Amino acid sequence: MHPQLFGPEHILYIAISTVLxxxxxxxxxxxxxxxxxxxxxLKGLAALLFVAIMANRLSQVFRYAEVRWYCIIPDxxxxxxxxxxxxxxxxxxxxxxxxxxxxxxxxxxxxxTVIYATFVGQGPTIFYLPTISGLVHHSLSAALVVALxxxxxxxxxxxxxYCTFFGFTAYMTLGxxxxxxxxxxxxxxIVEPLLSDTPLTAWVMAPMYAIAYALILGxxxxxxxxKTK
Numbered sequence: 001m002h003p004q005l006f007g008p009e010h011i012l013y014i015a016i017s018t019v020l021x022x023x024x025x026x027x028x029x030x031x032x033x034x035x036x037x038x039x040x041x042l043k044g045l046a047a048l049l050f051v052a053i054m055a056n057r058l059s060q061v062f063r064y065a066e067v068r069w070y071c072i073i074p075d076x077x078x079x080x081x082x083x084x085x086x087x088x089x090x091x092x093x094x095x096x097x098x099x100x101x102x103x104x105x106x107x108x109x110x111x112x113t114v115i116y117a118t119f120v121g122q123g124p125t126i127f128y129l130p131t132i133s134g135l136v137h138h139s140l141s142a143a144l145v146v147a148l149x150x151x152x153x154x155x156x157x158x159x160x161x162y163c164t165f166f167g168f169t170a171y172m173t174l175g176x177x178x179x180x181x182x183x184x185x186x187x188x189x190i191v192e193p194l195l196s197d198t199p200l201t202a203w204v205m206a207p208m209y210a211i212a213y214a215l216i217l218g219x220x221x222x223x224x225x226x227k228t229k
Contacts, residue, residue, distance in 0.1 A: 002121040009126040013135055014114060021143040028147055038151050045147055046089035049140040053082040056133035063130060075178055075187035078113055080171060081105045082137045085144060094153050100160040101167030103145050104213060110142030158217040168206060175202075 003009040024045070032041040056079065060071040074080040081102045088098035114135060123131050148154050175187035186192040194200040 017139040046086045050086035052137035059129040070182040078109045082141045097163045100163035106141040107145040110138040113138045
């Protein structure tokens, strides 16, 4: 019997991953006091995230009878965000433009997908590599974003709204390229909705995301002004 959404294995994973990620964040907050220590802590999380997302992509490459090397390139918002987030922390500077595009996707995409992981039943056990690597990279993506926010590595501001526009454009361009070049029927939900029987394609989610992001930026700006006064 395959594991089920909100079944015992899924619930156990949520509990264990929440404890481990929370514990790591608390340790980072307590002991990473210097800038050097914080950098090591963040890069350590980013390295783990990179390993998890690459394990997930390689599991897709060798999942079928024929080797599909083009599957090494993430074709989903969460997969690409995990890869981009990991690389931007490993090689980017503090508060770089990439952070301002991926932090919200990484945080809410990671948390929501772990909780509502519709792919948990794709193998005989939750430890089936495509399943467990998918769960782990979503968990680490959310944890890394929390760590960046907690350690002040991102200064969220409406002045960098354009980062989201350029990031979304890059995702859609890559999705179109993958669909035109390889036997991929959909990428980044350009064609198929995020949830079946809903209209939630990328073109519907984009304005919803923009509105939510604008409200978050507005709320943070008002909070800062009030705090300053």
